[in-house]
Amino acid sequence: YIEATSPTGNQTYETNKSEFVFGRSGKAHIKVDDSGISREHFKVKYENNALYIMDLNSLNGVSIDGYKIKPMEYI
Numbered sequence: 781y782i783e784a785t786s787p788t789g790n791q792t793y794e795t796n797k798s799e800f801v802f803g804r805s806g807k808a809h810i811k812v813d814d815s816g817i818s819r820e821h822f823k824v825k826y827e828n829n830a831l832y833i834m835d836l837n838s839l840n841g842v843s844i845d846g847y848k849i850k851p852m853e854y855i
Contacts, residue, residue, distance in 0.1 A: 782824070788814050799825045801836070811851065816840055 782793045785801065793810045801810035805819035809850070818838040825832045832854040835842040842849050849855050 782810070784812065788816075798827065801822065803836075 782795060784791050784793070791812065792830040797809060798854070801823050802808060802810045802812055802817070803822075804812060804814070804817050808820055811820060818836070818840070820836045822836055822842045823834045825834075828831040833842065833844065833849065834854045835849050835851040835853045839850050844855070
């Protein structure tokens with residue numbers, strides 16, 4: 781399960797993919813109905829028992845524990 785927090789609240793999603801995209805677009809693997817989220821906002825990858833996140837050059841960016849991550853780089 782994945783839990784995402786946005787200004788509109790928390791949402792929980794279930795997925796069995798090792799790589800998926802969050803966004804408002806129908807192309808996103810996990811569709812988030814929030815106007816603060818870009819069509820393809822960020823990508824999550826699960827590899828070698830670790831999660832990696834990449835901001836897909838979203839308008840509002842992606843923050844983890846208050847730290848804004850650089851776009852287009854996995855952390």
